[in-house]
Amino acid sequence: MRLAVNIDHIATLRNARNEGDPDPVEAALLSEKNGASGIVCHLREDRRHIRDNDLERLRQSITTKLDLEMAMTPEMQSIAIRTRPELVTLVPEKREELTTEGGFAIKAHFRTLVEFVKPIRDHGIQVSLFIEPEEEAIELSAKAGADLVELHTGPYSLCTGEESFVRELERIRSAARFGRQLGLGVVAGHGLGVRNIAPFRDIRDIEEVSIGHALIARAALIGLPAAIGEILNLIQR
Ligand code: PXP
Numbered sequence: 001m002r003l004a005v006n007i008d009h010i011a012t013l014r015n016a017r018n019e020g021d022p023d024p025v026e027a028a029l030l031s032e033k034n035g036a037s038g039i040v041c042h043l044r045e046d047r048r049h050i051r052d053n054d055l056e057r058l059r060q061s062i063t064t065k066l067d068l069e070m071a072m073t074p075e076m077q078s079i080a081i082r083t084r085p086e087l088v089t090l091v092p093e094k095r096e097e098l099t100t101e102g103g104f105a106i107k108a109h110f111r112t113l114v115e116f117v118k119p120i121r122d123h124g125i126q127v128s129l130f131i132e133p134e135e136e137a138i139e140l141s142a143k144a145g146a147d148l149v150e151l152h153t154g155p156y157s158l159c160t161g162e163e164s165f166v167r168e169l170e171r172i173r174s175a176a177r178f179g180r181q182l183g184l185g186v187v188a189g190h191g192l193g194v195r196n197i198a199p200f201r202d203i204r205d206i207e208e209v210s211i212g213h214a215l216i217a218r219a220a221l222i223g224l225p226a227a228i229g230e231i232l233n234l235i236q237r
Helices: 006-018 024-033 054-061 073-082 110-122 134-142 162-181 198-202 213-222 223-233
Strands: 003-004 038-042 066-070 086-092 127-133 148-152 187-191 207-213
Touching: 003 024, 003 187, 003 213, 003 223, 006 024, 006 038, 006 213, 024 038, 024 054, 024 223, 038 054, 054 066, 054 073, 066 073, 073 110, 073 162, 086 110, 110 127, 127 187, 134 148, 134 162, 134 213, 148 162, 162 187, 198 223, 207 213, 213 223
Parallel strands: 003 038, 003 207, 038 066, 066 086, 086 127, 127 148, 148 187, 187 207
Antiparallel strands: none
């Protein structure tokens, strides 16, 4: 299983002083050098971490795969088409949230979504939808023209008891299988880290995990290469 590294919180730290360090592009290159299969960044409407200039520099520098997480807005659509990341991941975005709080409400936005996705795909950019691990959402993602789905693992990451942990993992496992059966690529993310990633190694239908906060937090203590190494040790098949 591959690891895509989300470098948003390198930018959060940089923005705390509003100077140049640490540089998210430097973190992206270091991640690639240490085994990341892709770099993820979320350009939010309020630009609270990654900024437009970071995105441009990332596009010019990275050699694996750039995954631009973004909301379904006309502004983001034109940025995506101009920047040409390999992948766009559509996420619901609320101004007041601390982080993405749930999967995309596909049913409610289906028509808009179909129209939104088409020009992006027409420019050769793959589209992933961040959704709950549920069959209906997966089916609608395929119908909307998505190439991939990213299964929301937030609820899994918050499980405390053994029973809910097993149930949530099973939900993810069967959603991943269903997605693959429909011909979609399947990845997973949110709230994952060294503490809870190990069971994912055996979910063969998941090709990649996307990890940000826990990995960057760990990197602050032991360094980015070591933090990436810990995760890779747990997920490599
Ligand atoms: N995937 C998506 C779609 C996200 O929005 C985020 C958070 O930006 C992540 C993965 C990474 O989550 P975390 O920072 O909890 O690892």
